[in-house]
Amino acid sequence: MRALRVKKGVEAAIKRHAAGWQGCVAGVTAKIETNPRGTAELGDSRHLGAICDSDKGRFDQLTIVRLRNNEEVTIVAQLNIFIDGSWLFKACAPERALAGQTEWSDKAFQLDFARLDENLLSHAHAAAPSCDRLGSRYLSTSIFSLPDNFDDWPNEYDGVTADDIARTRQGVLARERFVDSAVSVGYSDRAVYRPRMKGWILEKLRSKRYQEKQVDATVVALLVRSAITGPDDVHVVITGDADVLPAIKVAYPEYSKNVFIATTHPDELLAERRQTAFSLSQFDFAIAPYYLQDHTAKILRGEHVYTCAHCHKVFARPKPIPAKARPCCFTCNAKRT
C-alpha cells in the first residue's frame, strides 16, 4: 500500500469526506498520481467515497493513492458475475420462488440475463460508485450428454421407461436453452460440465437422489480467483447454496468488502433447505444481498413487462398496454369481466 502525500489542508478535506461517505464500499482502489512537486491535489471529491472504507471512513483505509495534477480522478471497477446455474435454473422452475410472482406460476420464469446483469450492476454501483461496467461472467452447471442409442435404453435396461427417456431429453433441452440465453449475452460457458448419462444416474434422477457435485465448488473457485486478481472490482455470486459462503470466507477473508450475494429470500431458502442453517446475518457483507424476488419485473424476459395493478403479479405482453389503462394480469382480467 502506498502512502498518500498531500498538503495539510487537503488531507483534512479527505478525512472529512471519508467520514461523510460511510455508505460507500471499500476495496476499490483509486488510481491517482502524484504531481511533480510530490504533493498531491484532489480530483473530484465525488470520487472520494469510492476510495474510503465503508464503515470506518478512516484515512489509512485508502489504498493506492496517487494524485494526478488537477485532473479528475478516474476510478475503474467492474462487476464480475458468478452464477450457480443449477440453482438458478431450479429457482426459475414452475411453482418456485420466481415463477410464483408471475401471472403463470405453473410455467418456468423466463429470466432475461441481460436485464439481470443490468440490475445487478446498478445494485453494485449504488454501493460502489466506481463500479460502472460488467466484467467477466460465468455460469456453471452440468448438462448430461446423452448417448446416441439413448432412445433404445428402455429395451436395454430393466426398469427404464420411454417416459424416463422423454423426461430426461426435455430436461437436457431446457438446461441447454437456459445456458444458451446466458451465453448469448456474454456469459462464459467454460464452467458448464457435460457428464455422460449412465444407467445408475438415470435411476438416481428418477428417485430424485442425484446430486450434482462440481458446480458449487466451481463457482467458489471462480469467484475467489476473480476476487484475488481483481481486488478493486465487485464480485457477485448468484446462489441459493448456503455452503458456498463459509468456503468463500475461508478462501477470501476480505469478501465482506467487495463480494455480495444474489439469492432468493432467506426465509424461502429455509423452507427449501431445512438441513442448512442459512443465515446471511452471519456474514458481514458491505454490499447488501440482492434478492431476486424483489426485482422480478426488472428481470423478466419480454417486450413489455408489467406488474398487475390488482394482484401485483408480473407479466409480459408482446404489445404495450395503453398508457391510460391499468396493467391487469390474465387472472384478474378474467375475474373482472
Ligand SMILES: [Zn+2]
Ligand atoms: Zn392480477
